[in-house]
Amino acid sequence: MKEFISSMHLYFDKKNYQVTKIKMLELSGDYTLIEFYNRKINIEIPKSKFMIK
Numbered sequence: 001m002k003e004f005i006s007s008m009h010l011y012f013d014k015k016n017y018q019v020t021k022i023k024m025l026e027l028s029g030d031y032t033l034i035e036f037y038n039r040k041i042n043i044e045i046p047k048s049k050f051m052i053k
Helices: none
Strands: 005-012 017-024 029-037
Touching: none
Parallel strands: none
Antiparallel strands: 005 017, 017 029
């Protein structure tokens, strides 16, 4: 990834220290921003979600 990404910035919620955003800066100056909304912590995930169909 070093060939494409010059830096990564992690943004944390000050109340619970969870990551709220990730910003990946490319060498060209472009960036990708991932924002997390409606987070659910430690919920049960059905096994069917992990099956290949």
